[in-house]
Amino acid sequence: MKALVVVGGYRKKNTWHMAESFAEGLMKIGYEVEKIYLKSFSIKHCTGCEGCYKTGKCVIKDEMTELYEKIDDSKVIVLASPLYFYMVSGDMKTFIDRGQPFWERTHRRKETDGTNKKIGVFLACNGGKYGHDDFFATYKPLRTYFGSIGAEYLINYYVSETDTRPVMERPDVLEEIAELGTKVNDGKKYMIHV
Ligand SMILES: Cc1cc2nc3c(=O)[nH]c(=O)nc-3n(C[C@H](O)[C@H](O)[C@H](O)COP(=O)(O)O)c2cc1C
Structure with missing residues (x-):
């Protein structure tokens, strides 16, 4: 089974x-993992042209085209982003917005029947002092995105204070994330904020 890990950090x-x-954990349980670093892709903004209303497909031809296929082919979709002004990074937001054809397919055209349900995972970090609501603004966009691509939004792992305590110096955090990667097939929901 395939997993796509989309990284929106720079x-x-x-x-x-x-x-x-997280990818390590996925590989441990047999997933074939592909990692996409959005900063290496040239992806234009959604302009709201409504082209996807007609066909369920995006009319913009750029490097997002190959990513649509990869999303369709993957059982697990992991989005990983830093928080910029308490939202996902600009690249990640553009990637999510370009998911509008999936929204069209699922909600307006009702082309998906809910079988082969995917699993949605969101990993995020922020540099500032821990606040219980640090990641609140990301929840609804991510839930809507995962719903559009036919994924169950199961796992969230948030790390705060990365500017003063980077994850590279917190092996327990990275171990917990890898462990979580081995649990994607369990069907349980996780919302962890450290
Ligand atoms: C443009 C910009 C905006 C940021 N906004 C926030 C913010 O709103 N809250 C916060 O806690 N940290 C903020 N940060 C800090 C980043 O979330 C933090 O440095 C994070 O570790 C970056 O991810 P990276 O280490 O993977 O690059 C911001 C950083 C930048 C560059």
Whole structure:
């Protein structure tokens, strides 16, 4: 089974290590994992042209085109992003917005029948001091995105204080993330914030 790990961070730091650790866990239970670093892709913004209303497909031809297929082919979709102004990074937001054809297919065209349900995972970090509501603003966008691609939004792992306590210096955190990667098939929901 395939898993797609989409990284919306720009540095080889916290987000990158979180994604790597989760991927390790997935591989341990036999997933074939592909990692996508959005900063290496040229993906245009959704312009709201309504092209996907007609066919369920995006009319923009750019490097997102190959990612649509990868999303369709993957059982597990992991999105990993730093928080920028308490939202996902700009690249990740653009990637999510370009998911509108999935929303069209699922909600307006009702082309999906709910079989072969995917699993949605969101990994995120923020540099500032821990606050219980740090990741609140991301929840609804992620829930809507995962619902659109036919995924059950099962796992959240949030790490705060990465500017003062980077995950690279917190092996317990990375171990817990890797462990969580081995549990994706259990069907349980996780919302962990450290
Ligand atoms: C443009 C920008 C905006 C940020 N906004 C926030 C924020 O709103 N809250 C916060 O706690 N940290 C914020 N940070 C800090 C990042 O979340 C933090 O440095 C994180 O570790 C970055 O991920 P990375 O280490 O994977 O690059 C911001 C950083 C940048 C560059």
